[in-house]
Amino acid sequence: MPTGAHGQVPGAGALLAILRDGQARTRGELAELTGLSRSTVSQRLDGLMDHRWVVAGEGAISSGGRPATVFAFNGGARVVLSADLGATHARLAVLDLGLTVLAERAVEMPVDQGPERTLGCVVDTFHELLAATGRDPVQVCGVGVGLPGPVEHASGRPANPPIMPGWDGFAVPEWLGARLGAPVLVDNDVNIMALGEHWAARPEVDHLIFIKMGTGIGCGIITGRRLHRGAQGAAGDVGHVRVPASDAPCRCGNTGCLEAVAGGASMAAALRAAGVEARGGRDVVALMRAGDLRATRLVRQAGREVGAVMAAIVNFFNPSVIVIGGDLAEAGEQVLAGVRETIYSRSLPLATQHLSIRVSELGDRAGVIGAAVMVVEHVLSPETIDRIVTK
Amino acid sequence: MPTGAHGQVPGAGALLAILRDGQARTRGELAELTGLSRSTVSQRLDGLMDHRWVVAGEGAISSGGRPATVFAFNGGARVVLSADLGATHARLAVLDLGLTVLAERAVEMPVDQGPERTLGCVVDTFHELLAATGRDPVQVCGVGVGLPGPVEHASGRPANPPIMPGWDGFAVPEWLGARLGAPVLVDNDVNIMALGEHWAARPEVDHLIFIKMGTGIGCGIITGRRLHRGAQGAAGDVGHVRVPASDAPCRCGNTGCLEAVAGGASMAAALRAAGVEARGGRDVVALMRAGDLRATRLVRQAGREVGAVMAAIVNFFNPSVIVIGGDLAEAGEQVLAGVRETIYSRSLPLATQHLSIRVSELGDRAGVIGAAVMVVEHVLSPETIDRIVTK
Numbered sequence: 063m064p065t066g067a068h069g070q071v072p073g074a075g076a077l078l079a080i081l082r083d084g085q086a087r088t089r090g091e092l093a094e095l096t097g098l099s100r101s102t103v104s105q106r107l108d109g110l111m112d113h114r115w116v117v118a119g120e121g122a123i124s125s126g127g128r129p130a131t132v133f134a135f136n137g138g139a140r141v142v143l144s145a146d147l148g149a150t151h152a153r154l155a156v157l158d159l160g161l162t163v164l165a166e167r168a169v170e171m172p173v174d175q176g177p178e179r180t181l182g183c184v185v186d187t188f189h190e191l192l193a194a195t196g197r198d199p200v201q202v203c204g205v206g207v208g209l210p211g212p213v214e215h216a217s218g219r220p221a222n223p224p225i226m227p228g229w230d231g232f233a234v235p236e237w238l239g240a241r242l243g244a245p246v247l248v249d250n251d252v253n254i255m256a257l258g259e260h261w262a263a264r265p266e267v268d269h270l271i272f273i274k275m276g277t278g279i280g281c282g283i284i285t286g287r288r289l290h291r292g293a294q295g296a297a298g299d300v301g302h303v304r305v306p307a308s309d310a311p312c313r314c315g316n317t318g319c320l321e322a323v324a325g326g327a328s329m330a331a332a333l334r335a336a337g338v339e340a341r342g343g344r345d346v347v348a349l350m351r352a353g354d355l356r357a358t359r360l361v362r363q364a365g366r367e368v369g370a371v372m373a374a375i376v377n378f379f380n381p382s383v384i385v386i387g388g389d390l391a392e393a394g395e396q397v398l399a400g401v402r403e404t405i406y407s408r409s410l411p412l413a414t415q416h417l418s419i420r421v422s423e424l425g426d427r428a429g430v431i432g433a434a435v436m437v438v439e440h441v442l443s444p445e446t447i448d449r450i451v452t453k
Numbered sequence: 454m455p456t457g458a459h460g461q462v463p464g465a466g467a468l469l470a471i472l473r474d475g476q477a478r479t480r481g482e483l484a485e486l487t488g489l490s491r492s493t494v495s496q497r498l499d500g501l502m503d504h505r506w507v508v509a510g511e512g513a514i515s516s517g518g519r520p521a522t523v524f525a526f527n528g529g530a531r532v533v534l535s536a537d538l539g540a541t542h543a544r545l546a547v548l549d550l551g552l553t554v555l556a557e558r559a560v561e562m563p564v565d566q567g568p569e570r571t572l573g574c575v576v577d578t579f580h581e582l583l584a585a586t587g588r589d590p591v592q593v594c595g596v597g598v599g600l601p602g603p604v605e606h607a608s609g610r611p612a613n614p615p616i617m618p619g620w621d622g623f624a625v626p627e628w629l630g631a632r633l634g635a636p637v638l639v640d641n642d643v644n645i646m647a648l649g650e651h652w653a654a655r656p657e658v659d660h661l662i663f664i665k666m667g668t669g670i671g672c673g674i675i676t677g678r679r680l681h682r683g684a685q686g687a688a689g690d691v692g693h694v695r696v697p698a699s700d701a702p703c704r705c706g707n708t709g710c711l712e713a714v715a716g717g718a719s720m721a722a723a724l725r726a727a728g729v730e731a732r733g734g735r736d737v738v739a740l741m742r743a744g745d746l747r748a749t750r751l752v753r754q755a756g757r758e759v760g761a762v763m764a765a766i767v768n769f770f771n772p773s774v775i776v777i778g779g780d781l782a783e784a785g786e787q788v789l790a791g792v793r794e795t796i797y798s799r800s801l802p803l804a805t806q807h808l809s810i811r812v813s814e815l816g817d818r819a820g821v822i823g824a825a826v827m828v829v830e831h832v833l834s835p836e837t838i839d840r841i842v843t844k
Contacts, residue, residue, distance in 0.1 A: 268684065292770060292771020292772070293771050294806070302801055367801070408695050413685060
């Protein structure tokens, strides 16, 4: 009998993993793919159908004249709730297990009003979105949340988030779980955006770096198709890498940080110093679009500064894709040209020959899609499925 | 029944993985640890004993008065051959499966004499070492080789190695395999040194960066306890990261590369320009030890330059350990002080609070140990064992 990755017999979760490609298959086909006997396949399919992860239907006419029963992933059986919270705005969605968005809403929701008010508003919005889709709350199998600050991975709690007063150590998963009746996964915004872009960039991207260029600058890192969080969960924090030949003061207390020369806040400050009204990165991009040359030069230069830091990281990490997201990514080709210019001139040819550098495909939906990816990968993992489907 | 990582029934490979910690166990203990029935445990142990991976012995007296049979990993049953080839010297060893060195030799072996002469010399030396240990060539279960240049991971063949004329695309695994009768794994020297140091740094280091400071400068990267090779297998190539405020010409054709200011060859050239005889990094370190202040300053400054590049990488990657190896590591505290000075001043406190920065524990044996680690992890992996032990 062929065996699984660890030389062990495939369980119900392994069957479901096969069917998640959306193709319906007969018992015989599944037996052939897994090496399991047809009776074991039947038993596992029964367990998966009891939990409505799989549905049976009529397939093509077989040679004997009778149509064979085929089994398909039931991506519509359950739903996932997903929320991407920013400093002032949030995007929430209800998705099915195939990551089709069933309902979605962008709302004003300042995160500085504290966790209970903000998350109360999240719960209310989820209920409204569920009602709009006609789904029942019992169909919710998981909740994903992205927060604009550091999150302790094991507990899902914010850890000293600079722009989230009152959130430090708040038990987000427990608070939301008690109100929504489903497991809750929490991560920081850059990590979930990386997950969303990695999902969108299918198939087969092993090593992807997502750079968020907004008020701050940070990376989400995917390697071997998983998030790389690092030893303290601090990986990706490139906003405070020292840029040569700059002594611009940074909000972190140091000088010459990447964020202090290429962050949205610093660019807006530079424009204000020149007498132009600008509050943040979005305003800088709007001015650039309106033809303001100072704003255009700033955007291009910010791309170059980010590119100079990433050039070293490309040599070190050898990614296959770099995705630029965040407010500044809205500047499109201008920012991309700056990033590409420096990476191609300073990184090794071997590391850049097949490197794709592009702006986010999902735009401001990367976070809400990525938080749902995080939940679906957890809920449908073979480990979780085997635990649930005991039959 | 408790199940394995993928929710599947543990095979013979999983039993062996448990016993590899060196502790002998009874059938009952193994049944309890795996959730397998005692009869299944017995069956798998028989298979493992047939292949001599496991031996049975007499344990402590049990409560019933009769000593229970215990089963132990038979680390001495087979041997691994390991070779770490440098530009001019090589180190070769015979090790058992517990990575105890049984015989070892450092020899002069210039790699520029071409693959057939060099590898012929490797085969001869392996046979002499085997004879010295009294082991028979049939006991060899795998061969590990480190080469001083890029190696294509899938094929184990050198890929455009700059200092290895005649080796490009040479089928090293097939050539050696035909003469040594065992599977051959090949990787570049920095990757195998990282594997060796990771093994020595047990237990529980997830994210380790090994920096080789020699004639050239490069990294081996371990994340999630595996080598990170990147999209083109080019990961870790930090020697050509641009250093600010330098226009020193580099052998790669660019200027201002890290290697051009902190590599052993460039340091020796700087000393020669000042009228001091020095051929490479080893000479620089020897001069430093003899009290030459110019050499001492160069070593310290090389540490700072490497530290400045690594500071950005620490923010990006958040490793728990950085190990410095290669000829320059012989300078010990002088080079370490330079590296630490810049990393601690420029990286984020969260990323450095538990970061250990140290010189190689294994010294010039890191490569030969690491190549053996690569082989043992392959030969004893549950997948390989399950494939062999069919009983």
